[in-house]
Amino acid sequence: MWNYIWPILLVIGSNTVYNICAKSTPAEANAFVSLSVTYLVGAFLSIVMFLFTSSGKAYFPELRKLNWASVVLGASVVALEFGYIAIYRAGWKVSVGSLAANIGLAVILIIVGVIFYKELITFKQICGIMLCLGGLLLLNT
Incomplete structure (x- = not known):
């Protein structure tokens, strides 16, 4: 472990x-x-x-x-x-800049994983993407 x-x-x-x-x-x-x-x-x-x-x-x-x-x-x-x-x-605040960048990165890497590495995307991951994008909107408004 x-x-x-x-x-x-x-x-x-x-x-x-x-x-x-x-x-x-x-x-x-x-x-x-x-x-x-x-x-x-x-x-x-x-x-x-x-x-x-x-x-x-x-x-x-x-x-x-x-x-x-x-x-x-x-x-x-x-x-x-x-x-x-x-x-x-x-x-950018240190508490928000890195978070926004990493949320964006996570969403992009899910897409990269699906397209280039044939990883499967689940319904839970789609929900996670939506929550991340919603979080980005809330962080930047």
Whole structure:
């Protein structure tokens, strides 16, 4: 059970810190300078974590195992983080901005799951989508 729970707790905790940091990025600082520092720290920590978890594997041969997804993931993460900084600079409250974005994301991912991964959509999920969309309307009015 713990193997099922700890990743979601990590995502929730990390996302909480992430949104606090995005909201706390100084408005007078260039967002892309901030992101470059973010990714330098992220690259350093990723390499250190690779060294701790690699069981003697070499870094560069591991690069050959990657595909297009790593490059596109990098671009999408930069866009995501810039988007969050822009959300908060536009005046969204930290309690609402992330919630609105994540509700929208959840609805889109249900559609993506159905179209691209042949996941089944249930009546309960349709009701959940409607509740999420209703919640978005209530949050933004």
